Amino acid sequence: MPDENEPTSPIDPLTIGELISLPEAAKLSGFSHGFLKEMAEKGRLRARKIGRNWATTIACVEDYKRNRSYIRKKD
Numbered sequence: 001m002p003d004e005n006e007p008t009s010p011i012d013p014l015t016i017g018e019l020i021s022l023p024e025a026a027k028l029s030g031f032s033h034g035f036l037k038e039m040a041e042k043g044r045l046r047a048r049k050i051g052r053n054w055a056t057t058i059a060c061v062e063d064y065k066r067n068r069s070y071i072r073k074k075d
Helices: 022-029 033-042 058-067
Strands: 048-050 053-056
Touching: 022 033, 022 053, 022 058, 033 053
Parallel strands: none
Antiparallel strands: 048 053
């Protein structure tokens, strides 16, 4: 039985929902496939490489949308 005082590990978004391809994630999210691939390669989007292709979940894309930071250029 787990100890109630022990911290719980955070939920991995890659385990929530079905894995989808980055092109499918791009269609659903409004981001381009290339952008999502770049974010996955940089580790900013939780994704898994399966062979030559990247896969993620809708939960991971939503998490990325919520947590990304915007860099605003000064005019």
